[in-house]
Amino acid sequence: TKKRGGKNGALLYDPLIQDNTRQRAEIEQDIEEALTNDWFEAYFQPIVDLGNNRVIGYESLMRLAHPRKGLLPPSDIIRIAEETGAIGRIGNRVFEKALANLVALTRASGDDKTYLAVNFSPLQLEQTLPMLLTTLTARHHIDPRRIVVEITEATLLHDNPQIRMVLDEFSRIGCRIALDDFGTGYSSLSYLSRFPVDIVKIDQSFIRSLAADEAELRHKSRMLVEGITAISHKMECSVTAEGVETKEQRDLLQGFGVDCGQGYFFARPQPVEQLIAAYDTARKTTSVA
Ligand code: C2E
Ligand code: MG
Ligand code: MG
Ligand code: MG
DSSP: OOEEEOGGGOEEEOGGGGGOHHHHHHHHHHHHHHHHHTOEEEEEEEEEETTTOOEEEEEEEEEEEETTTEEEOHHHHHHHHHHHTTHHHHHHHHHHHHHHHHHHHHHHHOOOOOEEEEEOOGGGOOTTHHHHHHHHHHHTTOOGGGEEEEEEHHHHTTOOHHHHHHHHHHHHTTOEEEEEEETSSSSHHHHHHHSOOOEEEEOHHHHHHTTOSSHHHHHHHHHHHHHHHHHHHHTTOEEEESOOOSHHHHHHHHHTTOOEEOSTTTOOOBOHHHHHHHHHHHHHHHHHO
C-alpha cells in the first residue's frame, strides 16, 4: 500500500482507502488498539492575537501515536470512527488528555486565561456531553469558560433540536462556540443568526488564496475575508483565521480586522511537553536578563 508524507511529517493513508476494505479494517483495528493501549494524544496548536502577538488559546488536535506506523493524523481515523461509533470513546479520551495538558501548560506559563478549543463531531454532541464537560473540567479545576467548543457547519445543517439544546447548554455553562472551517458549507451566514456562535474560524482555503498568483482570485478572496470579518463582528463574533503560513498573510489579515490567527507561521500542532519546554526556556532567559 502506498503512503505519502503529509503535513507535520505524519503519514497519511492513501485516498484510495475509501474503497479498500482491508485498509479500512486495519484502521478500525488501529483505533481499538489505540484505545486499549492509550496511544491517542492531544497535540496543541497555539492561537495568536494579531493585535499583540500573544497566545490566547490552544486548539487540541488529535493524533494517534502508533508505535510502528508513526503519528497518524485525524482525518481517516475520525471519518471511520464516526461510522463505527468509536468516535465517542476517542473523543472522551482525547478531551481528558487535552484537559490534563491545559493544566500542565497553565502551571508552566502562569497564564490561567488561555482557552482550550476542542473539535467535536456531530455524533459526539449527545445530551450528556455538557454534563460530562462540567464534571471533567471541575475535576481538573478548569473554569468551563476556558473551553471553546469547535463545530463545523455540517453539525448545524439539519437544525437538529438535540444539537441546538446541547449548544445552548454549552453556552449556559460558559463555554464559547466556534464555527470551524467557516465559508465552506451550505449556508454559512444564516448559522450566525440561528445559533449561539461566539467565534468564526475562516477556513484555510480563503487564507491560502490571499496571496494567490492569479490577481482576480487574490482580489476576490481578500474582499471575502474582509467582508466575512465585518459581518462576523456585526454579529458580535470574534474572528480567527486558520492556516496562516506566511508573514504576508498575517499582515493582510490584521489589516482586514481579523482578530486572531492560527497556522504554521506561528506554530505547528505539537506535544504539550514541547510548549512547556518553550515556556521554561523563555522564563530562564528573562530571569537571567
Ligand atoms: P480543523 O479543526 O480545521 O483543524 C485545523 C487543521 O489544519 C489541523 O489539521 C491542523 O494541523 C491544520 N493546520 C494548522 N495550521 C496549518 C497551516 O498553517 N497550514 C496547513 N496546511 N494546515 C494547518 P489536522 O490536525 O490534520 O486535523 C484535521 C481535522 O480533524 C481538524 O480540522 C478537525 O476537524 C478534525 N479533528 C482533529 N482533532 C479532532 C478531535 O479530537 N475530535 C474531532 N471530532 N475532530 C478532530
Ligand atoms: Mg478545529
Ligand atoms: Mg478548520
Ligand atoms: Mg478542517
